[in-house]
Amino acid sequence: MHAIRLHAFGPADNLRYETLPDPTPGAGQVRISVAAAGVHLVDTALRKGLPGPYPIPELPTVPGREVAGTIDAVGAEVDPGWAGKQVVAHLGMAPGGYAELAVTEVARLHEIPSGLSPAEAVAMIGTGRTTMGILQFTELGPDSVAIVTAAAGGIGTLLVQYAKNAGATVIGLAGGAAKVELVQRNGADLAVDYLGSDWPAKVRGFLADRRATVLFDSVGGDIARAAIDLLGKGGQHLVFGASGQSPKDAAALTLPDTELAARGITSEFVLGPPMLQRAGGDVRVLEDRAMAEAGAGRLRPAVHTFPLADAATAHHALETRATTGKVVLIP
Incomplete structure (x- = not known):
């Protein structure tokens, strides 16, 4: 099979398109003929050798943890009825997604809902489950005014759709005219x-005497600070990322208690343990919700595809904010 391998930590150009032996599924495992593989910002950090939610891999390694495709082989103790099914899976702690073939445990599989492409399914199993996790921290309805930063990104796209479905007023922030147009169309x-x-003046003019009730913050910095000023009393500042920073660093972007008290708002970092705790410790709960929303047509992820062989280009584009939606590799 063809796969992307990393032999040395460093820049995106260290990702190499190589030929490797086909993997064989073990007991309780299946092999997926990959039609789409997700690319995550965490992948770019691990490529550099930076710590994060997953351990730094031993080299050489095949990156990637989100795959969709067709099961072409099953291991021992697996129902042979899985063979030939269209599935999507998050591989968990073990990477190996940037490849034409990937092996994972049968317990991780979800059948792809009818009408959903493999690339869209990959977006929902990763970005979609994170979106569902973020939404655990707020209740949206007709009285809500939601500000979504990076609204043309993978999570931002889904947050805009979900909030609109709930009847909220939605303000999307994006960088550049092309991305703004995408947010409008969304x-x-x-x-x-x-x-x-x-x-900020444009937002204030639009809201008139209203104030935002929730800020979905994935960028931090001056943009987040200006958006926080648009929150009214009782508003929520939900932090789930920061441009150019690791999730651990982003946790420090919540506001100090003294400022929260003065503003009358809350501020919390929602990724990782807080999100998992609200899901009862089972990340599959969030995956199920994401796939159900997509299967019902209520959420439709945006995807930005690259050929598998161009994984280095995909990483560079993601790191320079030159992408829209979820970045997906196509073997």
């Missing part, structure tokens, strides 16, 4: 370019 009530210094 259904946001207002889409603004955060690269312009006047964007």
Whole structure:
């Protein structure tokens, strides 16, 4: 099979397209003929040898933990009825997704809902489950005013859709005219370019005497600070990332208690243990919710595809914010 391998930590160009032996499923495992493999920001950090939610891999390694495709082989103790099924899976702690073939435990599988492409299924098993996890921390309805940062990204796209489905007023922030247009087409009530210094004034003008009730913050920095100023009393600042920083660093971007008290808002970092705790310790709960939302047509992820052989280009594009939606490799 062809796969992407990393032999040395460093820049995106260290990702190499190589020929490797086909993997064989063991007991309780299946082999997936991969039609789509997800790329995550965590992959870019691990490529550099930086610690994060997953251990730094031993080299050489095949990166990637999100795959969709067709089961072409089953191991011992696996129902042979799985063979030939269209499935999607998050591989968990073991990487190996950037490849034409991937092996995983049968317990990790979800059948792909009808009408959902493999690339969209990959987006929902990773980005979708994170979105469902974030949404555990707030209740959205017709009285809600939600600000979504990075609204043209994978999570941002789904947050905009979910909030609109709940009847909320949605303000999407994005960088550049092309991304702003995507956010508008995705259904946001207002889409603004955060690269312009006047964007907070545009939001205030749109809201008139209303204030935002929840801020979904994945960028941090000056943009987040300006958006926090748009929150009203009782507003929520939900942090789930920060541009150029690891999740561990992003946890420090919540506001101090003294400022929270003065503003009358809450601020919390929602990734990792907080998200898992609310899901009862079972991440599959979030995966099931994500797949159900997509299968019912309520959420439709945006995907930005690259050939598997161009994984280095995909990493570079993701790191420079040159992508929209979920980045997916196609073997």
